[in-house]
């Protein structure tokens with residue numbers, strides 16, 4: 001369909017006044033006074049100038065996107081320099097799934113939307129209700145965004161010593177933040193959230209136990225990777241926090257091709273990488289199922305931070321530390337295999353870590 005170019009007009013004189021006589025002629029015999037018709041035309045024209053277009057009126061049937069529609073369908077991009085000649089000789093391709101491109105900036109936009117949407121569909125919650133979550137990281141920011149877009153009140157609980165920039169992002173989306181004593185850690189925040197739910201102050205979504213967390217990745221992340229590699233993926237690497245990403249993607253990909261290797265990245269002993277943990281057996285998230293992970297690889301904080309700087313400066317991929325840890329593992333796998341298409345998850349963007357000093361000026 002040909003598209004009509006839109007030229008901005010700044011004054012009434014820019015309009016085609018020759019249409020006024022035409023209008024006047026067209027009212028002959030209608031009983032309408034030509035002067036009144038001209039005045040009406042000028043009034044309409046002025047209102048069009050205010051709206052910025054003479055030609056088109058809003059079409060409420062147009063399928064415009066909402067911000068919610070922009071969650072997911074993130075790009076899958078190939079690393080061009082870091083894998084080097086070794087990967088080339090082995091005929092391996094390494095791809096990053098750019099989850100920082102989600103509107104609230106991380107992979108957590110998917111489970112946040114999934115947990116709220118599915119609870120709503122089950123009739124457990126309705127807009128206007130209060131949702132509660134003890135979380136300090138990407139999930140808090142994502143939940144705050146989804147609550148704002150769907151009309152919920154969001155209460156986020158976290159220890160007082162946690163990053164100011166994250167708190168400010170959550171508050172910007174309108175979430176209420178309750179700071180708990182730092183001596184109590186996340187456990188105190190979680191206990192207080194439980195108490196608030198018992199007292200009828202709202203519903204806890206609980207990303208560690210909520211099946212709608214992995215379901216988000218089963219329904220979206222997994223199918224996107226399968227589609228965008230045209231079924232060529234051989235290895236999937238994800239850093240593990242709640243394990244929602246790896247559980248959901250693994251379930252989907254193994255259904256398509258059971259030979260795809262699923263590799264979990266976790267911080268090595270003594271290393272701290274935001275968003276991920278090496279869970280002691282007793283504390284493993286309820287959604288975790290051992291059988292869905294073929295291999296776990298440990299990665300150090302130092303190596304992950306170094307890789308985060310390399311990804312930014314050598315590939316133009318400015319990402320978080322856990323994403324860089326997953327990349328480190330993807331490269332390790334690449335050195336052991338041939339003819340492989342290895343996908344790793346780029347969980348979030350690097351600007352979320354500026355205050356940590358990982359990217360010095």
Ligand SMILES: Cc1ncc(COP(=O)(O)O)c(C=O)c1O
Nearest residue numbers: 240241242243244245275322347
């Ligand atoms: C920065 C970061 N990386 C990785 C993850 C791990 O994702 P998942 O919880 O799906 O295992 C998270 C989760 O919160 C995260 O915030």
